[in-house]
Amino acid sequence: MNHITFCFDVVSPYAWLAFEQLPQALRGLSWRVDLRPVLLAALLKHHGQLGPAEMPGKREWTYRQVLWQARQLGVPLQLPAVHPFNPLPLLRLALACGSEGLVNRHVAETVLRHVWTSGGADANDPARLAELRQRLAPARDPDSDEVKAELRANTDAAIAAGVFGVPSFLTDTHLFWGLDGLPLLRARLEGDPWFDGPDWHTSAQRPAQQRPR
Structure with a gap:
C-alpha cells in the first residue's frame, strides 16, 4: 500500500486542523498515513526562519x-x-508511546487535543502533563536518550526530505505543506497529471533578484 508521512508538531494549530481534516481529504483512497512528530523550532532554525507566532502582526493574524x-x-x-510554548515534553511523550519514530492516531489525537481543546489551559502545566502521561501510559521513558534521539532523527529526516514547516505531507515524490495543501494532496493521490508537468517541476527554477541593501 502507498503511504503518506504526516510531519507534525503539537505547537502548530494548523497541524491540529490538518490532522482533523486528513481523513476527509483521503476519503475513498487507499493510502496508509505514518504520523511522525518533528520539532518545528529545529526546522525553522535550519531554514533561518521565525515561526508565524514569533512575528508581531503575523502573530495576531495567525491566531485570528x-x-x-x-x-x-x-x-x-x-x-x-501560553503560545508559543516548548513542545518537547509532549513530542517526547507521544514518541514514547510509539516505535520507530511513529505514533498511532490515538496518541497523536490525544496530545493535539491536550493543547488545542483544553479550554485555554497551559499545555505545559505540570499537573496536566502528569495526568496525560498517566492516561497514555507510554511503554518507554519520554526523557530517555532513546526517545530524544528518535525525535532528532525524525526532524533530521524531515529536513533532508525538504520539509520546512508543519504540517507537511510527504508522498513518494511530492511534498505538500499546510492545511491549505490538503486539496493539492488529494489531487495528487487521485492521479492528476498536473503534478508531473512543467508547472510543478519548473516553478522553482527561476532566479531570484537580490534584495536591495
Whole structure:
C-alpha cells in the first residue's frame, strides 16, 4: 500500500486542523498515513526562519485565522494559555508511546487535543502533563536518550526530505505543506497529471533578484 508521512508538531494549530481534516481529504483512497512528530523550532532554525507566532502582526493574524478556520470547519479549537510554548515534553511523550519514530492516531489525537481543546489551559502545566502521561501510559521513558534521539532523527529526516514547516505531507515524490495543501494532496493521490508537468517541476527554477541593501 502507498503511504503518506504526516510531519507534525503539537505547537502548530494548523497541524491540529490538518490532522482533523486528513481523513476527509483521503476519503475513498487507499493510502496508509505514518504520523511522525518533528520539532518545528529545529526546522525553522535550519531554514533561518521565525515561526508565524514569533512575528508581531503575523502573530495576531495567525491566531485570528486559525480560530476562523476552526469555526468554518467545525473543529474545536481554543488557544492555549501560553503560545508559543516548548513542545518537547509532549513530542517526547507521544514518541514514547510509539516505535520507530511513529505514533498511532490515538496518541497523536490525544496530545493535539491536550493543547488545542483544553479550554485555554497551559499545555505545559505540570499537573496536566502528569495526568496525560498517566492516561497514555507510554511503554518507554519520554526523557530517555532513546526517545530524544528518535525525535532528532525524525526532524533530521524531515529536513533532508525538504520539509520546512508543519504540517507537511510527504508522498513518494511530492511534498505538500499546510492545511491549505490538503486539496493539492488529494489531487495528487487521485492521479492528476498536473503534478508531473512543467508547472510543478519548473516553478522553482527561476532566479531570484537580490534584495536591495
